[in-house]
Amino acid sequence: MKDIKNFDLKELQGYMLSIGEKPFRAKEIFHAIYKEKQKDFTDITTLPKNLRQKLSEEFYIYALEKVSETNSHDGATKYLFQLRDGLLIETALIRESNKFGRKWNTLCLSTEVGCSLDCQFCATGQMGLIRNLDASEIIEQLMFVDNNIPINNIVFMGMGEPLLNYENVKKSIEILTDTEGRAFGKRKITISTSGIIDKIYRLADQIKMVNLAVSLHAADQTTRDKLMPNLKENPISKLKEALQYYIEKTGNAVTIEYLLIKNVNDSVENALKLVKLISSLKPCKVNLIHFNKVPFAEFSPSQREIEFQKLLLEKNIRATLRKSKGTDISAACGQLVTRNLTNVAKN
Numbered sequence: 044m045k046d047i048k049n050f051d052l053k054e055l056q057g058y059m060l061s062i063g064e065k066p067f068r069a070k071e072i073f074h075a076i077y078k079e080k081q082k083d084f085t086d087i088t089t090l091p092k093n094l095r096q097k098l099s100e101e102f103y104i105y106a107l108e109k110v111s112e113t114n115s116h117d118g119a120t121k122y123l124f125q126l127r128d129g130l131l132i133e134t135a136l137i138r139e140s141n142k143f144g145r146k147w148n149t150l151c152l153s154t155e156v157g158c159s160l161d162c163q164f165c166a167t168g169q170m171g172l173i174r175n176l177d178a179s180e181i182i183e184q185l186m187f188v189d190n191n192i193p194i195n196n197i198v199f200m201g202m203g204e205p206l207l208n209y210e211n212v213k214k215s216i217e218i219l220t221d222t223e224g225r226a227f228g229k230r231k232i233t234i235s236t237s238g239i240i241d242k243i244y245r246l247a248d249q250i251k252m253v254n255l256a257v258s259l260h261a262a263d264q265t266t267r268d269k270l271m272p273n274l275k276e277n278p279i280s281k282l283k284e285a286l287q288y289y290i291e292k293t294g295n296a297v298t299i300e301y302l303l304i305k306n307v308n309d310s311v312e313n314a315l316k317l318v319k320l321i322s323s324l325k326p327c328k329v330n331l332i333h334f335n336k337v338p339f340a341e342f343s344p345s346q347r348e349i350e351f352q353k354l355l356l357e358k359n360i361r362a363t364l365r366k367s368k369g370t371d372i373s374a375a376c377g378q379l380v381t382r383n384l385t386n387v388a389k390n
């Protein structure tokens with residue numbers, strides 16, 4: 044049995060031809076799964092009965108099982124999902140609103156079980172990489188939540204480094220944005236990467252319209268190596284060139300994510316180094332992120348968040364201070380982890 048959500052429209056049309064069906068059936072299936080949110084082939088009554096039967100024998104539509112759902116006092120929700128092989132992933136829903144009463148929902152999707160990059164402030168990194176998610180497992184996180192709660196934005200910022208699972212992330216975006224299906228706007232999608240240089244070039248050339256955020260966290264190589272030791276082959280100087288290319292090629296702004304950690308990267312000198320590094324990157328903005336304590340790391344939140352932001356603003360760098368949501372349920376940046384639970388599931 045295969046997951047039908049791993050097939051993009053073209054592949055599904057090819058499959059239809061291979062079994063002697065008309066290719067337009069693929070559009071009907073896309074419509075039924077992604078627009079009508081059908082969960083069972085037998086309910087797709089636009090298809091002839093014999094085709095429904097064949098599809099039921101060869102494919103499944105839904106595979107994720109929700110293990111738990113935890114709600115934060117600030118409106119964030121963390122979902123724990125079990126994959127078909129028993130492994131577990133987490134997905135975070137952030138409910139936001141502004142002073143004008145506008146509300147929107149952002150879903151933070153996982154792309155890997157664990158992560159190979161071992162960033163020193165991140166709980167997921169402590170798990171190591173267990174495996175990449177396939178496109179259907181990425182897509183289904185959205186479909187599951189979207190069934191009840193309308194999702195306005197997607198951020199590839201959950202467990203894992205999305206650009207180290209490039210092909211599956213790309214395919215999931217192609218399927219989710221297909222106008223015959225869910226038709227999610229590319230402008231509503233953000234890929235958040237730790238800075239995988241060769242894939243940033245590919246992203247600029249191939250996926251284009253999505254937003255790009257880069258977790259920099261330090262503007263000098265020594266501090267970055269300390270915080271993100273497995274990214275030494277993606278040095279800051281080359282990363283800057285890749286971002287310049289991305290901006291020129293797509294016309295999109297790049298967001299620099301900067302976690303403020305006490306006595307590590309929050310001094311005046313650190314701020315000035317950041318200004319020097321990014322002032323020629325235009326358009327570009329900086330998200331300063333409050334550090335969320337994780338049990339294994341000795342780092343502490345910075346006491347200089349406002350001062351740091353002020354310094355950037357004075358140098359004409361657009362900088363916002365992002366308040367983390369879901370910290371009380373470990374759903375905020377760097378807190379997603381399923382290692383212990385994964386072991387339970389495997390045993």
Ligand code: SF4
Pocket residue numbers: 158159160161162165166167168169201202203204237377
């Ligand atoms: S911060 Fe992102 S890239 Fe770094 S270990 Fe965590 S999940 Fe991986």
